[in-house]
Amino acid sequence: MTDWRSIFGHAEPYDEQVDGIETAIETAREGGYTVVEGACGTGKTMLALTAGIDLVRDPDSDYERVLVLTSVKQQLRQFEADLETINENLPDDWRPVSGLTLVGKADVCPYNREGAAEIDDGNVYDRCETLRDRTRDLTGEGGETTAQNLAARARSQQIGLADSGRTNSGTYLETAGEPTPYPRDLPEYDDGGAAGVATEYCPFYAQYLEDLPESEDGTGDPAEAVPYDFTQAGMVTPEDLVARAARNGTCPHSVMGAALGQVEVVVGNYYHAFDPRTVGSFTGALLDDSTFVVCDEAHMLEPRVRDLVSDGVGDRTLRDAETELSRVIQPVKFEREGRRAEGGSQTADADLVRAELNDSDVTYEELNRTLEFIGDLRAELDRRVTAYLDRNHRGWKSNLNDLEDDELPLRDPAEPAEDEITEWAREAGYGDAEWVRAEAVGAVVARILNEAEDEERTRAAPAVGRVLGEWYRRDHTDYFREIELERTWDDTEPADSWRRAYNARLALHNCVPSDAIGERLAAFGGGVLMSATLEPIDAFTEVTGLEYLAREEDRPIVERRYGLHFPEENRESFAVAAPKFTYDNRGYPGEENPTRTHYADAVSKVARLPGNVLVGMPSYAEAEWIAGELEERVDKPVLLDASSDDETTQSLKAEFFAGDGKVLVTSLRGTLTEGVDYSGDRLSAAVVCGVPIVNTSSPRTKAVRRAYDDAFGDVPGQRSGSKPGASASGVGFEYALTIPAVRKARQAIGRVIRSPEDVGVRVLLDERYARDSWDSVREYLPDDGEFQSVSSDMLEYGLERFRSRLESA
Numbered sequence: 001m002t003d004w005r006s007i008f009g010h011a012e013p014y015d016e017q018v019d020g021i022e023t024a025i026e027t028a029r030e031g032g033y034t035v036v037e038g039a040c041g042t043g044k045t046m047l048a049l050t051a052g053i054d055l056v057r058d059p060d061s062d063y064e065r066v067l068v069l070t071s072v073k074q075q076l077r078q079f080e081a082d083l084e085t086i087n088e089n090l091p092d093d094w095r096p097v098s099g100l101t102l103v104g105k106a107d108v109c110p111y112n113r114e115g116a117a118e119i120d121d122g123n124v125y126d127r128c129e130t131l132r133d134r135t136r137d138l139t140g141e142g143g144e145t146t147a148q149n150l151a152a153r154a155r156s157q158q159i160g161l162a163d164s165g166r167t168n169s170g171t172y173l174e175t176a177g178e179p180t181p182y183p184r185d186l187p188e189y190d191d192g193g194a195a196g197v198a199t200e201y202c203p204f205y206a207q208y209l210e211d212l213p214e215s216e217d218g219t220g221d222p223a224e225a226v227p228y229d230f231t232q233a234g235m236v237t238p239e240d241l242v243a244r245a246a247r248n249g250t251c252p253h254s255v256m257g258a259a260l261g262q263v264e265v266v267v268g269n270y271y272h273a274f275d276p277r278t279v280g281s282f283t284g285a286l287l288d289d290s291t292f293v294v295c296d297e298a299h300m301l302e303p304r305v306r307d308l309v310s311d312g313v314g315d316r317t318l319r320d321a322e323t324e325l326s327r328v329i330q331p332v333k334f335e336r337e338g339r340r341a342e343g344g345s346q347t348a349d350a351d352l353v354r355a356e357l358n359d360s361d362v363t364y365e366e367l368n369r370t371l372e373f374i375g376d377l378r379a380e381l382d383r384r385v386t387a388y389l390d391r392n393h394r395g396w397k398s399n400l401n402d403l404e405d406d407e408l409p410l411r412d413p414a415e416p417a418e419d420e421i422t423e424w425a426r427e428a429g430y431g432d433a434e435w436v437r438a439e440a441v442g443a444v445v446a447r448i449l450n451e452a453e454d455e456e457r458t459r460a461a462p463a464v465g466r467v468l469g470e471w472y473r474r475d476h477t478d479y480f481r482e483i484e485l486e487r488t489w490d491d492t493e494p495a496d497s498w499r500r501a502y503n504a505r506l507a508l509h510n511c512v513p514s515d516a517i518g519e520r521l522a523a524f525g526g527g528v529l530m531s532a533t534l535e536p537i538d539a540f541t542e543v544t545g546l547e548y549l550a551r552e553e554d555r556p557i558v559e560r561r562y563g564l565h566f567p568e569e570n571r572e573s574f575a576v577a578a579p580k581f582t583y584d585n586r587g588y589p590g591e592e593n594p595t596r597t598h599y600a601d602a603v604s605k606v607a608r609l610p611g612n613v614l615v616g617m618p619s620y621a622e623a624e625w626i627a628g629e630l631e632e633r634v635d636k637p638v639l640l641d642a643s644s645d646d647e648t649t650q651s652l653k654a655e656f657f658a659g660d661g662k663v664l665v666t667s668l669r670g671t672l673t674e675g676v677d678y679s680g681d682r683l684s685a686a687v688v689c690g691v692p693i694v695n696t697s698s699p700r701t702k703a704v705r706r707a708y709d710d711a712f713g714d715v716p717g718q719r720s721g722s723k724p725g726a727s728a729s730g731v732g733f734e735y736a737l738t739i740p741a742v743r744k745a746r747q748a749i750g751r752v753i754r755s756p757e758d759v760g761v762r763v764l765l766d767e768r769y770a771r772d773s774w775d776s777v778r779e780y781l782p783d784d785g786e787f788q789s790v791s792s793d794m795l796e797y798g799l800e801r802f803r804s805r806l807e808s809a
Helices: 015-029 044-057 073-088 110-114 124-139 147-163 203-211 238-247 252-259 276-286 298-308 315-336 342-358 364-392 420-427 432-453 460-473 514-523 537-543 546-552 594-607 620-633 646-657 699-712 731-749 792-808
Strands: 033-038 065-069 099-101 172-175 178-183 265-268 291-295 311-314 406-409 479-487 502-510 526-531 557-562 571-576 613-617 638-640 663-667 685-689 760-765 788-790
Touching: 015 033, 015 044, 015 526, 015 557, 033 044, 033 537, 033 546, 044 065, 044 073, 044 265, 044 291, 044 526, 073 099, 073 265, 099 238, 110 172, 110 238, 124 147, 124 203, 147 178, 147 203, 172 238, 178 203, 178 238, 203 252, 238 252, 298 514, 298 526, 298 537, 298 731, 311 315, 311 460, 315 342, 315 364, 315 432, 315 460, 315 502, 342 364, 342 432, 364 406, 364 420, 364 432, 364 479, 364 502, 406 699, 420 460, 432 460, 460 502, 479 699, 502 699, 514 546, 537 546, 537 557, 537 699, 537 731, 546 557, 571 792, 594 613, 594 620, 594 685, 594 760, 594 792, 613 620, 613 731, 620 638, 620 663, 638 646, 685 731, 699 731, 731 760, 760 792, 788 792
Parallel strands: 033 526, 033 557, 065 265, 065 291, 099 265, 291 526, 571 760, 571 788, 613 663, 613 685, 638 663, 685 760
Antiparallel strands: 172 178, 311 502, 406 479, 479 502
């Protein structure tokens, strides 16, 4: 056995870290999971890495790697930094712990990174697959050349450019601070035959294929294609990976995949373990009992996985699938009707279609039937959306710009039943075969078109087929079907068509992802799930399937709670008994009433504290309202966050951190209240207004609530059965709405105290945080008595008392 203290990256662990590391190691040896709620500063990242690496390095353990999953980019950076710290402090005779961060092709493709070869974020995946296929076709069995020759040709083009004296920066492809051996434009292979006949290929992938040695069975060990020793490389970040690969002229993404199974620590996001398509195409080899998994920011596990295992298909994708099916059907149809295109090209296409159909179990009749089904489905979608808009938005054809995102339920969300699209299909004469066979039909259509066009593109037909198959197979309680109307704009559509303003999407929502999460966690050997906001942990273990692992598979689930251990005199925490900040009390933003006046006064008191102040509101609309109030009441700059792109958000954050004190107002459902480092003097106070429960009138929300009632309502010892005002089962509203809302609030106020030196004030404004009542959320706050329940009148006194204490210190 190893000594985990030799791995731990700092001189002395906190007491909480000692307990957490030893608990995680012991639990994982028995195939279990440790669930850790640890306040900021607990050192959860180092705790989890130390436990996992200790097990990987232990010769008596079956663990071979640590897989870290996080939903926040900043936390990903933290794991990288902590692994580097571990390596810097390992005993001199120990080899470094190898680590690799997983990212997508867009982040590592040299051409995409540098905006070269007409490759960009919008086409990088399709272009990559096409170029890889062409490179393999040129070099594979029966190919015209070798990978070595292709890479050498590209290098010689670079040399030729240099010899010609054209050495400006636009000539050479450089990325990650490293020169590559290739020009910025894609090279072409010309076998010297007919003039103008040449094939584009990827020289980086050609070099990777050249580096990939063949074995007796014709396959190569991907690890041998990595152009450096990963076991001695330590933590390899995406930038490191690109730089090393570019220097050697090989494909960074292929190297990443080749090294995936060779490193001791893999850092990624939830997609890499829970997205079915990512797992199937890239990370599946990591999902076994030799992996110790770390789920960071685990309070986000449930909502993120719910999105990943839900599905849907848009009207435009249905339209594209129709087009693809027609293009495959037409050559055979024309041939049967005696029509031929000039030069016989249609006959050649018909031969290809017949050949592919003969090699599959899909018939020509099924192609036609699927085309008919999708066409009728689009017509039914059009009918339903038009009727909905006519009923709810009179005059909409003249006011397309006024339309907003919307959702059309296909059943009563509170009563599980067959959806209306399934019912329509049956009455229209479409049975099980049309739903089930659509997936096989879509796969054949894509294969025919890609072969006909000699281009590997993402086709619409397979996606449509997959969703239709899932629509048929999934039940009607755990899954909720609806039509989503997403606000877009398409000038090519008629001026009076809803398609000009909307893309309608047939959505299949997984309401209860506990099975999907639990099944995936069961595949791993064990691990740690951790966050600063997991309480109530018994509810967390239910909705993530951990309770099932404990009950049905007898795998230990051990809970640990670690509170703030920083100096108490450096902080004050208030739960203020202000009127409930609910719609019934506050009305629309901008409406003048006692509740809004009360909140504007209270927030202003906090905002006047010295330094930076963060204000979290239930929505962006409410954030805009309070920002306007503060601009009139507070003598410091007020910054307003809005729903925007990441670049704009990062710019706003930088402005907030720079210079003298400011007020930053944002939505509690935005990106500035979770995973952002406000340590040091970056934040002196945070105030949260209301309990940020999502729109309870949304059909999807109602369906999730009902599904949670059905899934967890009859569990012995349920939490809410005795709470007045709860539903018959009691847990649906609590699990699906209340608990996630309180976690959002706790994440926001958790930004204030991040280290022993941080000083600040945390304020929760709403009587539901302060008093016990039928809808109180006080039981979900940390059970350490930190949040003092005070009246609104006493808030100002408490703030002044804290200010005076700091000034006299």
